[in-house]
Amino acid sequence: DAGVIQSPRHEVTEMGQEVTLRCKPISGHNSLFWYRQTMMRGLELLIYFNNNVPIDDSGMPEDRFSAKMPNASFSTLKIQPSEPRDSAVYFCASSPQMSANTGELFFGEGSRLTVL
């Protein structure tokens, strides 16, 4: 079975450019998460979708960040304009259940973003 698929795996861009990260969750999972990981702050939840609907985006650092989930099999995280401090590894994760609060998170391989 295919896991969570993220693209691109690596992205190097210049400050001010738009960055779009993509995620395909595991089929049948109804919850999708975007996380950011840095050495200083570890894993931080950016936004959470349930059944394609954004439930909580309180972790999105600024208005420069936006995320969409147009259907159950695709989500994007966009940064516009990008800044050097956005450099991090961005993970997408999906989960088959959340209501029981026991759902395991299945992570993708991550997208390593470097903003010069």
Place this chain on the structure above:
Amino acid sequence: KNQVEQSPQSLIILEGKNCTLQCNYTVSPFSNLRWYKQDTGRGPVSLTIMTFSENTKSNGRYTATLDADTKQSSLHITASQLSDSASYICVVSPQGGGFKTIFGAGTRLFVKA
């Protein structure tokens, strides 16, 4: 404030040796506690899950323990292998917290030949 703290921050051991990683949390009440393994350049993968009523859970050479009274968990790795070199992340889910799992900063383990 709900927190999860892990120690040590990093650890170097020789192949074949055992080691124990610690996780202290202030999340209460909590629903479950998981340990994830994250290889370099990869996403985290779940190793074990324990509910508040469980004391121990094993997955091969990995054994997790939980003391809900002291709010401590440990991950014991037996007969370490080079492939155990990774970050190990303790994650606690608050009861009724839904998606708001709380991640520790992780312990970076290096296994040397």
